[in-house]
Amino acid sequence: MxxxxxxxxxxxxxxxxxxxxxxxxxxxxxxxxxxxxxxxxxxxxxxxxxxxxxxxxxxxxxxxxxxxxxxxxxxxxxxxxxxxxxxxxxxxxxxxxxxxxxxxxxxxxxxxxxxxxxxxxxxxxxxxxxxxxxNFEDAKDYLDWEIGIHGIRIEFVNEKGSKRTATYLPEVAREQGWDRIQTIDSLLRKGGYKGLVTNDVRRSIRLTRYRSExxxxxxxxxxxxxxxxxxxxxxxxxxxxxxxx
CATH class of the missing domain: 3.30.700.20 (Hypothetical protein ph0010; domain 1)
Known part of the structure; x- marks a missing residue:
């Protein structure tokens, strides 16, 4: 896909x-x-x-x-x-x-x-x-990755109960000047999440980290x-x- x-x-x-x-x-x-x-x-x-x-x-x-x-x-x-x-x-x-x-x-x-x-x-x-x-790896939680080293792919359930995914390549967070929480929140929006982003929403994410050549x-x-x-x-x-x- x-x-x-x-x-x-x-x-x-x-x-x-x-x-x-x-x-x-x-x-x-x-x-x-x-x-x-x-x-x-x-x-x-x-x-x-x-x-x-x-x-x-x-x-x-x-x-x-x-x-x-x-x-x-x-x-x-x-x-x-x-x-x-x-x-x-x-x-x-x-x-x-x-x-x-x-x-x-x-x-x-x-x-x-x-x-x-x-x-x-x-x-x-x-x-x-x-x-x-x-180098794909399942992360322990939504903060278990390093800016400038890992790309991230998240899976989450949106406010309507639908499963969604979104990704950023490893360079994106560093180029935008984001920390990890800002990156996660941006990625949720990119994936179509329109509700209030809370810590519970972030903790519900399944995150896969990877590297890129x-x-x-x-x-x-x-x-x-x-x-x-x-x-x-x-x-x-x-x-x-x-x-x-």
């Missing part, structure tokens, strides 16, 4: 990052042990490829070179210098990355109900983020990446004459 998320700003790449055959690889610690990121620049570029081909009625890109392992994932589109949100959708069901990124590239760009579909004229101003979700690529970096690699759609890299903002 598709889920919406709040947009996030561009992530700075760690100084431990390096490039390998067009992939941006980073090391980050989980429980004190460094592991290599799966998410890559190529995944974001593939999302740009898929959206560009769809908007221009070109044949869709061939199978990409990155791993096709299954992950829960989100694709986020932002625009301009202020990184205004233009779409963010994803799934908590693990999907093979080739098909999952292809599907949620278009779902997030064209079917986010909060926003108008992205048009072809917007392409030069876009930034694409791919988030792969990992995230990569962001802007349009200019996308074009440069495609020009520097043997690319099947040279007209995407060479034929786009719109000004990059």
């Amino acid at each position: 598709a889920a919406g998320c709040c947009g996030v700003k561009k992530q700075k790449v760690s100084q431990d990052s390096h490039h390998n055959n067009g992939y941006r690889l980073s090391l980050y610690p989980i429980n004190g042990v460094e592991r290599r990121l799966v998410v890559s620049t190529e995944m974001c570029c593939f999302c740009f490829d898929v959206l560009y081909c769809h908007l221009h009625s070109f044949e869709q890109p061939k199978v990409p070179r990155f791993t096709n392992d299954p992950y829960p994932l989100f694709v986020t589109w932002k625009t301009g210098r202020t990184r205004r949100l233009r779409g963010c959708m994803g799934t908590f069901t693990a999907m093979n990355l080739h098909g999952g990124l292809r599907e949620y590239t278009l779902t997030s760009a064209l079917k986010d109900s909060r926003l108008a579909p992205i048009s072809r004229d917007e392409m030069p101003r876009l930034h694409c983020s791919v988030s792969l979700l990992t 995230k990569m962001t690529v802007g349009y200019a970096e996308y074009i440069a990446h495609r020009n520097n690699n043997n690319y099947q759609y040279k007209h995407l890299a060479n034929g786009c004459t719109s000004k990059v903002l």
